[in-house]
Structure formats: C-alpha cells, structure tokens
Amino acid sequence: MGLIGISAFARFVRSGLIRGYGMNLKRRLRIAFSSIVIGIVVLGLKFAAYWLTGSVALFSDALETTVNIAASIATLAAVWFAAKPADSNHPYGHDKAEYFAAVLVGVMIVLAAISIFYASWIGFTSGRSPHYSPAGIAMNLTAAIINALWARYLMYYGKKSRSPALLADGRHLMTDVITSAGVLTGVVLVLMTGWKLLDPALAALVGFAVLWSGWGLVKESVGGLMDEAASADVLDKIRLQISEHGEGALEAHDLRSRIAGKSTFVDFHLVVPGEMSVEAAHDICDRIEVAIAEDVPGARVTIHVEPEHKAKHSGIVVL
Structure with a gap:
C-alpha cells in the first residue's frame, strides 16, 4: 500500500468525506486501517526473527502474516463499501460486500498454506538447522502477543457491530497466534535437542492449521452469501x-x-x-x-x- 497511501487514507478517515456514514463506520474503518498498520509491524518482527534464526518454521509463520496484511486491506475496502446506503441498483443495501471480503481472506489463507508447504519441503531437503538467537525468539514472541491482543479486540468489536469482515479478520489472527505459539515452542525444542527435522515438520503443521482456518472462513462466508437464515x-x-x-x-x-x-x-x-x-x-x-x-x-x-x-x-x- 505504501507509506504515502497509508497516510492519505488516514487523512481520509479523519476527514468529513465519510461523515455521512456515521460515527460507527468511522470507527470500523479506523479499526480496519489499524489492522494493516499492526500487520506491517508484526511482519517486520517475524521476518527479523527468521533472519536471526534461519528457522523454516518461523519463516512459515512470517508468510502467514503477509496474508494477514492482504486480508486487512480487503477488510478495509469491504467495510467501507458495505456501509454505502441502498441505491436503485442495490435496494437492500451493500452489506454482503463483507462476505466477499471474508471469502477472499479464506482464499488467501489457502494460498499461504501452499507457500508454507513449499517452505517446509525445502527445509526437509536442505537439512538446515536454526541458529540460537534470543533476540529472534523475543521478536517472534512480541509479534505473537501483539497479534493476540489485537485479535481479541477485532473479534469483540466485530461481533458487537455484526461485521463479518472484522470478525473473520480477528478469527484468522487468533489462528495465527495459536500457530505462532506452537512454532515458537517447537523452535526452542529444536535448539535444545538438535532435531533438525522438527523445524520443517513444524512448518508443515502450521500449513495444515492455516489451511483449516481458510476452509472454515470460506464455509461460513458462503453461508452468508447463500442467504442463510437467522439462528x-x-x-x-x-x-x-x-x-x-x-x-x-x-x-x-x-x-x-x-x-x-x-x-x-x-x-x-x-x-x-x-x-x-x-x-x-x-x-x-x-x-x-x-x-x-x-x-x-x-x-x-x-x-x-x-x-x-x-x-x-x-x-x-x-x-
């Protein structure tokens, strides 16, 4: 998106251009925009952790974060478009736009899983082992904590405001937190035991967890697109x-x-x-x-x- 683009959109959110959509939309847009910024910070921490340790598992964890950023951008666009008032072409409003974003997030997650499987295979065939780096482990742990706090907030506000896109973004981030915790624990075990194959094996497990998360999001969002009844x-x-x-x-x-x-x-x-x-x-x-x-x-x-x-x-x- 670029720093100039981010700055321009921040000014747009603060401006009166969206005043007609109400304060609730302004808050939802700020939250969606904040997800992009937080995602960029977390991505930097995770890639730094990979660079310091050389761990394939940590690299797979960083790859998933690139999907988080892309998903947040899709969420931002969907939240804005879904809030547009009904018009002659869409007399029932534009609410379903958020479901399209959630489906897109699911597809991106699947693509990330494929990339992770590839990285895992490279790890198996290369036989490399990660390097011990307290700074790298601390960076990955910090990234996981940031994601956990933000995911809880996204799920809380997404449910409160009945926003499928924000809720999907929060659930995906929480999956990322769980996998990050597992990966970090595994990397520590690799460093303690010297089991080289454990590192790519963990990367493969991350891939399966990510794939399952993507399937769940797509399934739930398709239900919304198919006019699923109320509970x-x-x-x-x-x-x-x-x-x-x-x-x-x-x-x-x-x-x-x-x-x-x-x-x-x-x-x-x-x-x-x-x-x-x-x-x-x-x-x-x-x-x-x-x-x-x-x-x-x-x-x-x-x-x-x-x-x-x-x-x-x-x-x-x-x-």
Whole structure:
C-alpha cells in the first residue's frame, strides 16, 4: 500500500468525506486501517526473527502474516463499501460486500498454506538447522502477543457491530497466534535437542492449521452469501415479539429470515380481521416492527397483511 497511501487514507478517515456514514463506520474503518498498520509491524518482527534464526518454521509463520496484511486491506475496502446506503441498483443495501471480503481472506489463507508447504519441503531437503538467537525468539514472541491482543479486540468489536469482515479478520489472527505459539515452542525444542527435522515438520503443521482456518472462513462466508437464515435463538425472539405486540391481529405465518452482514431481513404474513381498517392494521405492523428492531439490532422487517379467510391456523398465534 505504501507509506504515502497509508497516510492519505488516514487523512481520509479523519476527514468529513465519510461523515455521512456515521460515527460507527468511522470507527470500523479506523479499526480496519489499524489492522494493516499492526500487520506491517508484526511482519517486520517475524521476518527479523527468521533472519536471526534461519528457522523454516518461523519463516512459515512470517508468510502467514503477509496474508494477514492482504486480508486487512480487503477488510478495509469491504467495510467501507458495505456501509454505502441502498441505491436503485442495490435496494437492500451493500452489506454482503463483507462476505466477499471474508471469502477472499479464506482464499488467501489457502494460498499461504501452499507457500508454507513449499517452505517446509525445502527445509526437509536442505537439512538446515536454526541458529540460537534470543533476540529472534523475543521478536517472534512480541509479534505473537501483539497479534493476540489485537485479535481479541477485532473479534469483540466485530461481533458487537455484526461485521463479518472484522470478525473473520480477528478469527484468522487468533489462528495465527495459536500457530505462532506452537512454532515458537517447537523452535526452542529444536535448539535444545538438535532435531533438525522438527523445524520443517513444524512448518508443515502450521500449513495444515492455516489451511483449516481458510476452509472454515470460506464455509461460513458462503453461508452468508447463500442467504442463510437467522439462528434459532433470533427466530424465537422474533416470534415472541410478534406474539406479544400483535394485539388485534389473529395470527402470523410464513415467517422467513436471512442474514446479510449486520442486517437481518425478516418477512411474514400477518392475518387480521376482515373488517379491520387499513390504518388499524398499519398500527399493528408498526408496533411489531419497533419491537423486533429493539430485540434484534439491524432487523429490517416486511409484513404482508392478509384478511382472516387467508388464515392457515398455524404458525404464530397472537396473544
């Protein structure tokens, strides 16, 4: 991205150009941008650790960090694009852009795993052993600690703001932390025991862990792109609000939902007495929509009102 590009984007985030998207977007963009900066710092520490020790395992750990940086850049772009308001071409908004970024991250992780396997093979065939370097080990440990703290924050805020891209970035970083801890422990064992083959073997294990992480991200993100329904707990909350705040209606049926980033789209049919006025039916719909929105943040509700002869005598009974 380059220092000039980073500086320019930092000024953009601070400027009023994104003021129309609200403070929540500003914070999410700052977090995504911070991931890039932190990734560059961690990459420098890990490559320095590899340079000082010559460990193939530490080199594989550094390779994964290059994916972290690329993933953070994709996350930054996705968070910005997903926050754009709905328009004539995208009447339901742009929330799904974050899922595309998460899929891209998964693909990048798979590519990183292939590179790690290659580095592991070179280690097996060369027969090199790492050098003892307290400074190198300390640098790798510092990088792991930085990643751990930042990953926990990304997962916390990603879940709180219902951002699939930030959440995916945090989960990937946490996987990186776990593998870094394993690699560092293994390198210390190699230096203590002199087992040369343990170093490339650890690199191969890192590759498998990274590959598994990428598969999980792709699988979860594809679920979002395929309009996966809300969880059972969320659907129970929706049914409860319809039942408790639909006074005057007879029943609700054909409840459907789908998740798109931070938005939960909900639609159902609401049966009302045939003689009920349009205004009265509209008031019931308003009450239900407000109740669901309060209980399920990001809910976008569409209600189709029907006369009582359309009742199916099943679904949600209004109390």
